[in-house]
Amino acid sequence: MTHFKFGRVGAWATAAVVMLGASSATSATLGLPVLPAPEISGSGNAVNDAVILVFDFLAEDAVSTAPAAASGLDVRITGLFGLSTAALNVGPDPAALFLGGVQADLGYEFSASGPDSIEILFSGLSGSAAASFGDSVLAVITGEFGNDETVLFDTGFGSTQASIVINPVDTAVIPLPATLPLMASALLSAFAISRRRGCA
Incomplete structure (x- = not known):
C-alpha cells in the first residue's frame, strides 16, 4: 500500500494554493484610498x-x-x-x-x-x-x-x-489587506508541518 508523504513540498504547495485563492477577485469594493487629482x-x-x-x-x-x-x-x-x-x-x-x-x-x-x-x-x-x-x-x-x-x-x-x-x-x-492574515496563517501552518516532518 502506497502512502502519500506530506512533506515540505506538500506543505508549501498547500500554502501556495491558499494564497492564490486569497488573492483572487473579491465580492466587495477594494477599500483603497485614492487621491483626488489627477482624475x-x-x-x-x-x-x-x-x-x-x-x-x-x-x-x-x-x-x-x-x-x-x-x-x-x-x-x-x-x-x-x-x-x-x-x-x-x-x-x-x-x-x-x-x-x-x-x-x-x-x-x-x-x-x-x-x-x-x-x-x-x-x-x-x-x-x-x-x-x-x-x-x-x-x-x-x-x-x-x-x-x-x-x-x-x-x-x-x-x-x-x-x-x-x-x-x-x-x-x-493603504489599509491592511483582508487577505493578509489568511496568507500569514497558511505560511505558518506550512512551516509548522514541514518542521514536524523534519523532526520525525
Missing part, C-alpha cells in the same frame, strides 16, 4: 460577452484634471475576468498612450436597488501621464450590470451605459 472621468459603454466572457469598456471624450490635464481622451479597458488580467489604455488615439496599466486586483459590488460598481486596480503604469499618477490607479466603473457576480464570471451582460472615474491610489495610507 480621469468619462462615460461610455460596457459589455461582458456571454460566450467568451471578454469584458470591454470604452469611454470617448474623457477628461483628465491637473496636474495631468487633458481632454478628448478615449478610455478602454479589456480583459477576461477570472482568466487573465485586464488592460487599461487611455489616449487620444492608440498611437499616443496617455496612461496604460495592467490589472493587479479586482473588486465588485452589486446592488438590487441602485447602480453596480466594478473596481479594477491597475499597476505597472506607462504613458505620458504615468509619472503624475504614481505607482497605481483605481478605476471605478459604475452602471447597471446585473444581480450578482455571475455576470462577470458566467452569464455576462449586454451593452450598457456606464461611467468611469480613475484616480491614483494613495499608497501612503
